[in-house]
Amino acid sequence: MTHPAHTPASPHSNTRPTLPADGFTGRALRARVEPMLVRALRDDRYVVETDHGTYVVDLDERTCTCPDHAIRGARCKHLRRVAIEVNEGRVPPPGKRSAVCAVCGDRTFVPVAERGPQLCDRHDFDPGEFARDRETGSVVVVVGVTDQRADEYETAEGRTVADYETNDDYGVHEPVVEAAYLESLRTPDGTIDLSGVKRYGFPASRLQRLGRSHPRVAVSVTGTALEA
Structure with a gap:
């Protein structure tokens, strides 16, 4: 049973968080500083809730249901925000789901099909260890x-x-x-x-x-x- 590295979870409330600007500009900046709540769906897509609407992002297909992407074909701020949250470990990547480590209680990401108690990367074991x-x-x-x-x-x-x-x-x-x-x-x-x-x-x-x-x-x- 292999697990990805231990990471913090995305907020589980109606609060739409913002992220540090970190010197970005343009859409990259808006993707970080605008309030958005990202939630993973069971089909490997993501729901992005914003102050202006709710959109569905597919990272694998690089699509978003927002007008900016649908009309202009641009890599919109919602696509960017999902990619950022996946890379920073705030939401699970495609094919993974959130789970709680049975030893320490920290949140970790595991393959969707895995069942039973789970372990985070700090407490998991590989054969031969x-x-x-x-x-x-x-x-x-x-x-x-x-x-x-x-x-x-x-x-x-x-x-x-x-x-x-x-x-x-x-x-x-x-x-x-x-x-x-x-x-x-x-x-x-x-x-x-x-x-x-x-x-x-x-x-x-x-x-x-x-x-x-x-x-x-x-x-x-x-x-x-x-x-x-």
């Missing part, structure tokens, strides 16, 4: 992030991850991260098929990210195998 188990201090290698909450994911013992006392200090609503203990990955040829690795489930905040480097071993993901 190292992490430290906060309870035991052991180093693990992340296999993947599931779309199941800690109170949904069942272990081989028939218990949910949230049922274990060692997970009492972590949110039951957090997605479960599957990981293998580093020492279990040692093999003579240095390659392990992920399907044969014993995986353990952890609430996301129980693991402390260490990145992709470790003084004892380097692990990378290729296809369905971990290479040590």
Whole structure:
């Protein structure tokens, strides 16, 4: 599960915000300083509410329903404003939706089709990353992030991850991260098929990210195998 970088959300009220002028002129200036409220639609278009009307912008097609664009074919201030808010992380880009990180509560953008609890870029994990188990201090290698909450994911013992006392200090609503203990990955040829690795489930905040480097071993993901 890959997520884009953590970004602030667009205002969820009827207030039409303005943006700093930053030395711009012409339409670029008007796109920033005029009050506009941008909202993402489910079809990857955007509604732009202004003091003079409401318009629909399609970034992919570079169109807007305002007269300036419809009559003159100009790259209007509404198109520019949507592009600015997407680039500055105020609204999700096409193909993404807003979500709330299950660990910190910050807003992030994820693919529209993704379901279940989500993580922001600061708390997400990629396969092959190292992490430290906060309870035991052991180093693990992340296999993947599931779309199941800690109170949904069942272990081989028939218990949910949230049922274990060692997970009492972590949110039951957090997605479960599957990981293998580093020492279990040692093999003579240095390659392990992920399907044969014993995986353990952890609430996301129980693991402390260490990145992709470790003084004892380097692990990378290729296809369905971990290479040590």
